[in-house]
Amino acid sequence: MSAAEDPYTLMEKWLKAKEFLVVGKGVRRADAIEKALGMARYVEDFYMPGHMLFVKQVLSTEPHARILGVDASKALEIPGVEGVFTAKDIPGENQVGYALPDQPLLADGKVRFVGDLVALVAARDFDTAIRAAEEVRIKYEPLPYVLDPLEAMKRTDVLVHEEVGSNIAFRTKVRKGNVEEGFAKSDVIVENEYRTHHQDHLYLETEGALALPELGDRLTVISAGQYPHLVRAIVSRVVGLPESHVKVIIPYMGGGFGGKDDEGPLVAAKAALVARLTGKPSFLLYTREESLIMHPKREATVIKYKSGASKDGKLQAIDVQIIHDTGAFTNRGPFILWRATVHASGPYKVPHAKVDGYCIYTNKVYQGSYRGFGNPSVQFAAEAQMDRLAEKLGMDPVDFRLKNLLRPGDTTITNQLLDHSVGVADAVAKLAETAGWREKRERYSKENGGRYRKGIGIGVAWHGISTSRGVPDWSNALVKIEKDGSVSVHTGIVEMGQGSPVSSHRQIAAEILGAPIDLVTVDFGTTDAPDTGATHASRGTSIGAIGVYVASAKLRERLNRLAAELLETSPDDIVIKDGKAYARSNPSKSISWKDLIKEAYARGVEMSATGYFFLPKGKFDDQKGQGYAYPAFSYVAMIAEVEVDTYTGKVRVLRIWPGLAAGKIINPTQVEGQVEGAAVQGMGYALMEQFVFDDKGRILNADMTDYVIPTALDAPEIMKPVYVEDIFKYGPFGAKGVGEMALIPAPAAIANAVSNALGIKVTKLPLTSENVYFLIKGKR
Amino acid sequence: MFYRIPEINYIYVSKLDEALEVLHTLDNARVLAGGTDLVMDLKIGRIRPETIVDISRVDELKYIKDEGDYLRIGALTTLQDIVESSLVRAKAPVLVKAVNEMASWQVRNVATIGGNLCNASPAADSAPPLMVLEARLILASREGEREVPITQFFKGPRKTELRKDELLKEIIIPYERGSGQHYIKLGRRDAFTLSIVSVAALVKVSNGKFSDVRIALNSVAPTPVRAYDAENALKGREVNLENIENVSKLVLNSISPQ
Amino acid sequence: MEVFFKLNGQPVKVDVKPNEVLLDVLRLKLGIKSVKRGCERAECGTCTVLLDGKPTYSCMILAPYVNGREVATIEYLKENGELKPLVEAFADVGAVQCGFCTPGFLLTVYAFLKKNPSPTREEIKKAIEGNLCRCTGYKKIIEAIELASKKMKSG
């Protein structure tokens, strides 16, 4: 690599940019019209009935049982049935656990929850497949089962995974200072137990995949997923083909929110398995009911939280125990738990901290990735604690927070030094001002008679960018300038609504190259692109686009040198914009964009580049519970105003004010969209979304009549976000993550507002009419 | 695709007489008005008819007529037509309020008022308002017609007074002059959702006292119910919040299981 | 059995089974992919079509029910200039994220603005109560409808 193309040098150079052509503007996303007109293709749109096998899943009806036998004879007699496949048919490895090797794709010997996958039925059409699936007989020997995580933690007679010897699947810890000392210094101490519940992603498109056998032992898989290269790795492991023989395409997706990061590789592996075993194109699509029953959920938690502060309003110590009901498999549970553990303090300076996390196996649907990744529940607990402490100290909740919020130069509870990009205190101060916090807080705290009570509450949160604890993370992309001057960007980042490939990636490429944005096309979600990492952890732009940023910057250096030669000036003097390159010192010297590219091809200047960047990280010491956690954090604050009907317990969120310290805002329209969508999803979680389990751990409300999400009439008024652009040195133009942010503080802000309205502490979600009604009654 | 509706016969009728004739002859048949309940029930296997009789084209049952002291509404009138009717809004506002909060525009465009009543869900939202309005239902069969007060129509969850060969033809709604009417629905969210509980109330007041009180609820018993104890306790009392609050507890007497 | 109906202005004849729903006839038999499968239980709005000009869910309509009626999907409106300001407004304001709900929204909104060209914000929310969106939080959708109604009146 020539020194001129060193990524650090290039990034430093572009980070200094002050004037922008397209970055920072609400450029319309490239896919909007296509989607609006129904021309965008989603997985099911590739299904051709009659030309492909239809795959139907046979799920466990038992929470915990040994499989004594699978009798498929009746199913196989049905004309049109091509096969019934179980664990023993898997040619590769029957193992799909992301963190620990505890999860078979198809149940092997035993089932661990109602909804566990036992067999796949393939038939010529969907009707036959569904009918045949009903005819597959499974003989079970029921085993005792355990549903409550607190009980499971203690029991060793009922084990979800015998080989582990306990239901404690995973532990995490963080230690800083000495908590005894911290509590001794505290003048006020509060201690509470918090509970949060499962949440479903409820993307409107369920999970699906289509696997196409190709010549020469190859497979092409069109699938849901948030990381094409991971989908490929899992497919290749299960079907026993080298990764190079599997091509994965993730088309447009009707929402992901983390759920398709977990389930995408699995649905792909199922379709691929059938395609491999039958040699025929195979299509699998989850019903809404299957999706609700099977795919991993936001974890349910029990959080014990003790915190102390001194009279001067300074936090002194926290002692936190986080228990995640991880369900039948750990899936990404350990990663989720790590995130919850290192974020347990909230974005505050805490000298003494002790945090312990536990993933507990139970015989229920398992825990998985969901926007916020373990963080919304723990921030809910942390922020409720902050309000209780403020109350005891007689301080305003915002003032108390401002005294303790992290600032540049502070260390986190893992002892990581935050040397830059910490704009949270500014964001909170600005937000409180914008929302009229003081006046409203005072007014609502006084008024507490009458049927309808108003309240206002705040939630502040942080979210580490990239993978936790120094786990390696990188970005890449392939950027090509074609002969006609059009630009193709190839990235593994997917498009699931968040819009990064169709908005920010395009803007970044166009900005750096100086190319007209209409000429930039992004090919996303494919293993044909270099491994870009996953579209999760709010990294689609912050990390995912670094590859585009670096690759474009390399090309720009080449173009500058070429143009300088042509225009007889120095490369630093070259400006490329509005379809031409010219000399800043003498704008009359110019060459059109298209001619410049023609010259590049004529003179042997390579017009393609990759943008590999490996994030420099420190180390985390699991034993000591200390060390490097993330390259930077995004910060978010939210103020919510609510009204509670004390007769019915009905909570209405009236208004939400969001505030972000998430680095450079590349596209404000897209960022607002993420903030608004996440806020309403968070509100749904706080107020209405919940699963009902029966005594076998079966989900009883596996449909959208009884698992409800907000409608247009439920959504509150959401104000324009307040931004503090606290530049992150490795992010494209200084951007940090945005996608998950507004969901994280939403339950906290809403619960704190309800507390304020009622004068009752809220320790449990969701705040349904029923729960709030009993909360009020309990007090009376 | 995923919900396998069993094989069915499908026949169209376009006249009431024709429909009644068919119902008289066929054994295991179900009429389809808007089909919004029926198709879901077929999908989840709650019902297994052999034949579907599509009555959605029987135009003679689609009307809202003003007869001065009462309104007549044809059973096949869609929910959206009721919401948009200035006549119903003027003479039976509580019905408009309730129907407007049912399902969604997409459902209300095809769903009928007759279907909502005949489906006899404990959560039927048109029932409480019609109960406080003391509506009367006209049931028709090949043999003729009979009139049933709505309070006697519901017999249990998905059970009604209708015989197999009968159709609901018309709903007669008395015009309650000088009454105050209101409807409140509590659901899991603010729209497009089933009732956790809904209440319709109709009152008349003279000299500051309640002269007539009618209260009906859904989703709190096997059928929508009137809260007679509460009604009686309030009649003759002075109109104030305290009286209402005190009496409201008596509503529990009408709830089962309690 | 055979059903005859108008699909996007053109008469069509399809062989269906009475137990098929319109959604499947459109997607699997007639190749109309803009009508999306979200729940199959009339709970989400992604399968919205216009039936005799009124929005309804194609997943709860049995195929024979449409005999003699008119069905319109976004493909029809695409040809029709009236949709343009609406689509442009959705794109400009940022009302499209994953897009899975969008064709359904557009059909509902199109029918709604025809009935009520100058709606209030509350009327807009009420009109789209049966179209769920998990991505946008609805704000930009509502703003797009307001913008479109202005554009349509002035244009």
Ligand SMILES: Cc1cc2nc3c(=O)[nH]c(=O)nc-3n(C[C@H](O)[C@H](O)[C@H](O)COP(=O)(O)OP(=O)(O)OC[C@H]3O[C@@H](n4cnc5c(N)ncnc54)[C@H](O)[C@@H]3O)c2cc1C
């Ligand atoms: C998504 C969704 C949301 C809903 N939300 C609500 C809600 O909020 N509140 C509410 O109350 N309901 C709700 N419903 C239920 C349903 O929409 C209503 O009950 C509707 O009014 C039924 O009318 P229909 O014409 O579609 O009935 P159909 O489905 O056609 O018929 C229902 C039943 O009644 C019988 N029937 C219909 N008409 C007659 C007649 N004239 N004579 C004799 N028998 C007849 C049918 O054979 C069938 O058994 C909802 C349904 C769906 C799918």
Ligand code: FES
């Ligand atoms: S698929 Fe028809 S409403 Fe959801």
Ligand code: FES
């Ligand atoms: S844009 Fe994704 S559901 Fe609406």
